[in-house]
Amino acid sequence: IASAILFMVVAAIYLRYQTDVYELSISIVVEDNQEMGMSQALFSNRDPLNNQIAILKSPALARRVVDSMGLNYHAKIKGRFKDKELFQNISWRVLERPDSLRGEYIRFEGTPQGDGFTWKSGGLQGKAYWGKPFQIGAAKIILDQHKYRSGSSFICYEENPEREAFRLSDMLKVSSSKESNVLTISIKDVLPERAIAVFHYLVNNYNDQI
Numbered sequence: 001i002a003s004a005i006l007f008m009v010v011a012a013i014y015l016r017y018q019t020d021v022y023e024l025s026i027s028i029v030v031e032d033n034q035e036m037g038m039s040q041a042l043f044s045n046r047d048p049l050n051n052q053i054a055i056l057k058s059p060a061l062a063r064r065v066v067d068s069m070g071l072n073y074h075a076k077i078k079g080r081f082k083d084k085e086l087f088q089n090i091s092w093r094v095l096e097r098p099d100s101l102r103g104e105y106i107r108f109e110g111t112p113q114g115d116g117f118t119w120k121s122g123g124l125q126g127k128a129y130w131g132k133p134f135q136i137g138a139a140k141i142i143l144d145q146h147k148y149r150s151g152s153s154f155i156c157y158e159e160n161p162e163r164e165a166f167r168l169s170d171m172l173k174v175s176s177s178k179e180s181n182v183l184t185i186s187i188k189d190v191l192p193e194r195a196i197a198v199f200h201y202l203v204n205n206y207n208d209q210i
Contacts, residue, residue, distance in 0.1 A: 063165035
């Protein structure tokens with residue numbers, strides 16, 4: 001009995017603090033004039049859509065998605081057991097950065113206060129307003145909130161965009177069928193809304209590139 005109770009307690013804690021991961025998929029149709037004809041495809045040993053798969057999986061296309069969405073700019077609430085990402089609630093980006101700060105990435109903590117927030121970064125601190133540019137050292141930054149109802153402090157941090165592009169490229173799974181010109185793209189993410197947005201920007205940038 002004791003072991004059963006212990007198991008249920010452990011299971012309850014695990015379910016409470018585990019991070020759910022969602023897998024989403026979309027299918028896109030590749031125009032016939034972008035690849036060999038279907039009669040050639042049926043009698044060929046190679047997948048006629050290999051070139052398109054390579055484009056969709058390329059770090060170059062992923063980088064365009066990262067830049068379009070600002071995926072290298074993160075915001076989260078630090079939790080005791082797991083963090084909460086604020087993709088839909090807080091967005092931010094660096095507007096200007098002097099050459100002397102190239103390669104250095106911004107990180108700061110913010111706390112909502114009235115119609116703005118206070119921020120701390122290293123030994124610097126100040127007050128800023130949602131949607132209005134402010135300075136952290138020599139870098140000019142803008143931060144917007146979208147229905148952020150929490151009064152909790154949040155952390156904003158910037159990642160290397162090239163690294164984010166390679167990470168996104170690795171997350172994407174692209175498959176095809178030789179009998180059709182349909183590509184299936186899948187991605188796993190803890191935030192389904194972000195995955196849907198990635199699909200949108202991926203397809204748009206893909207169409208612009210081909």
